[in-house]
Amino acid sequence: MSEKWNITLKVSRQKEGETPHFDEYKMEVDPDEYVLDAVERVWAFMDRTVCFRHACHHSTCGACGMRVNNVEKLTCITSIRDMCQDGGTLKVEPLRNFPVISDLAVDMGSLYNRLEAVGARSVLPVPEAEIEKPASTWDPADQQYIRLADCIECGLCISACPSAATSSGYLGPAVLAGAQANGLKRNPELLQLVDAEDGVWRCHSAFECSAVCPSLVDPARRIMNLRTQVFTERFSRLFHKA
Amino acid sequence: MSKPHAIIVGAGFTGTATAHDLALRGFDVTVIERGDICNGTSGRTHGLLHCGGRYAVKDQESAIECIDENIILRKIVPGVIEPNGGLFIALNESDLAYRxxxxxxxQACHIPLEELTPAQALRLEPNINPKLLTAFLVPDGTFDPLRLALSFAATAKKNGAKFRTYSEVKSLILDGQGGVVGVNVLERASNQTHELRGDILVNATGAWAGEIAEMAGASVPVKPSPGVMVAYDQRFVERAINRLNTPGDGDIVLPQRRMVVVGTTSFEIDDLDYVPVLEEHVKLMLERGAELIPGIRNARVRGKYMATRPLISSGSGRSAARTFKCYDHKETHNVDGLVxxxxxxxxxxxxxxxxxxxxVCRKLGINAPCTTKDVLLLSYRQYYSLPN
Incomplete structure (x- = not known):
């Protein structure tokens, strides 16, 4: 028989035109269930009006990002055991720095627009997919394989980023990471977009993005690398004027 | 003459793809979805872009559909697919007997096939079970489920389709003679109820199809059949790895980003809205998955989940055909306006x-051919940026 916990699920509620408040649901859970399972059960059995976004339930689609006890989490792979105790409270809120559609669902249109603007690749050759695998360690045989990029475009990094909170125009970690993976050498037209106040220079290295990224994209490190690319590109332009 | 208005209930794979098709054929389209895109079965799909090999022995109609559509999807929506192929591997005498x-x-289903020696297969995929007896290379792939649906939805939106998410159908509007002329919808974001009228209602709710049909006094022989899947935190392979045998539990392992996903099981349920992930099924996935890729035993579980297939109940569980069916309820229950x-x-x-x-076109007397085979879909991201 699996272990049972009694917890209070405290859900942020906000319908059109309302100020947000919390509703509390007392539930019996298996601590090894995921936070998303608890939220879905509230909808299925307790309150049909709760709105939340979810799709794949295994960390590949990026739809179910929420703040759980004040930390950005992909709720489909975050176990209840990791976030609270038996008799404890699990507080779930929508991601920050995005407009709330309803309750836990947010409108991430700004993120997708910006990812399109930098041409962030959704699929790419396997050797280029991971930042910690530098070109010198690529297996040439892997060049033939294409895979989905690590970034699942879940928005956790935008929600956690203190700089994104201060400027709604900031491109944000996921977008700058997409530009970095594309490379300025290969895409020189991106220089103007990222070498700007709301581009790489807005980041003040809090590294919250990399701390919350559920998909090992390491946006902070990619932003630092992109700054290097910006300097290299500027420098080479100095000497290659038309 | 104004455009005919089609209301589609459900924004999973069939709903979004039908919205795309009807928008191209000149319909005004409104999609009603009680959650967000793909929150039900479609989002939780295993993610195998089937070449049809799985069905080539017992269900050739499905197998042919799979290989034909596999080729089309690679062409029209490349941004959501890992197109690296697949292997069917034999590990024992029973598997070999299936060869x-x-x-x-x-061959009967025109699925391209290349038999490899164990050594050749291990060169391609060093992490598969080294005790394999033979292997076949096939044109499988994997896809990102949500993005696949979003690509269809984005293109539909570009062509004028409207998506009303977080909107639940509470009842159907009937014309007094048994025909369906619209829906009463609860918008969950505002808690307001609205009426929406159309010329045809398409019930694309998959496993939930019986619930919508019932509102019109019709029924659908759909048998909801959930299966459990488990994601592990290492990308052991570049290709889909299938067990060379009659389809069974846990006989497919797919790569997806830095993970592999083992699936799946098949059981029956009563309550569709919440299906628990059974621990014994999770254990079975480990056992069966590790037969194909032994390293899975040492990997960490990243996610355990389930999805409910909408099987048409011509058989039960694995013996049911995996092909699809479209019902005109005028013909099945004398209910007009509902498909x-x-x-x-x-x-x-x-x-x-x-x-x-x-x-739908035949019912409304519209002569418009399907063009979706040749239309390159927009980026899934455009779904969120295009106005509704």
Whole structure:
């Protein structure tokens, strides 16, 4: 028989035109269930009006990002055991720095627009997919394989980023990471977009993005690398004027 | 003359693909979805872009649909697919006994096939079970489920379709003679109820199809059949790895980003809205998955989940056909204005939409051919940026 916990699920509620408040649901859970399972059960059995976004339930689609006890989490792979105790409270809120559609669902249109603007690749050759695998360690045989990029475009990094909170125009970690993976050498037209106040220079290295990224994209490190690319590109332009 | 208005209930694979097809054929389209895109079965799909090999022996109609649609999807929506192929591997005598039927089946269904020696297979995929006896290379792939649906939805939106998410159908509007003329919808974001009228209602709610049909006094022989899947935190392979045998539990392992996903099981349920992930099924996935890729034993579980297939109940569980069916309820229950599409597989979503749109056009006397085979879909991201 699996272990049972009694917890209070405290859900942020906000319908059109309302100020947000919390509703509390007392539930019996298996601590090894995921936070998303608890939220879905509230909808299925307790309150049909709760709105939340979810799709794949295994960390590949990026739809179910929420703040759980004040930390950005992909709720489909975050176990209840990791976030609270038996008799404890699990507080779930929508991601920050995005407009709330309803309750836990947010409108991430700004993120997708910006990812399109930098041409962030959704699929790419396997050797280029991971930042910690530098070109010198690529297996040439892997060049033939294409895979989905690590970034699942879940928005956790935008929600956690203190700089994104201060400027709604900031491109944000996921977008700058997409530009970095594309490379300025290969895409020189991106220089103007990222070498700007709301581009790489807005980041003040809090590294919250990399701390919350559920998909090992390491946006902070990619932003630092992109700054290097910006300097290299500027420098080479100095000497290659038309 | 104004455009005919089609209301589609459900924004999973069939709903979004049908919206795309009907929008191209000149319909005004409104999609009603009680959650967000793909929150039900479609989002939780295993993600195998089938080449049809799995069905080539016992269900050749499905197998042919799979290979044909596999080729089309690679062409029209490359941004959501890992197109690296797949292997069917034999690990014991029972698997080997399936070999001849498999070859004959694949040939009958024009599925390209190349037999590899164990050494050749291990060169391609060093992490598969080294004790394999033979292997076949096939044109499988994997896809990102949500993005696949969003690509269809984005393109539909570009062509004028409207998506009303977080909107639940509470009842159907009937014309007094048994015909359906619209829906009463609860918008969950505002808690307001609205009426929406159309010329045809397409029930694309998959496993939930019976619930919508019932509101009109019709029924659909759909048998909801959930299966459990487990994601592990290492990308052991570049290709889909299938067990060379009659389809069974846990006999497919797929790569997806830095993970592999083992699936799946098949059982029956009563309550569709919440299906628990059974621990014994999770254990079975480990056992069966580790037969194909031994390293899975040492990997960490990243996610355990389930999805409910909408099987058409011609058989039960694994013996049910995996093809799809579109019901005109005028013919089944003398209910006009209502069409149900169900059954099928993610890989065949475009064909399901084509079949449904054909029925809708025929019912409304509209002569407009399907063009979705040749239309390159927009980026999934555009779904969020295009105005509604």
């Amino acid at each position: 001849d039927a498999f070859i004959a089946g694949c 149900t599409i169900t059954g099928g597989k993610a890989t065949t979503l475009r064909a399901m939409a084509e079949g449904t749109a054909d029925v």
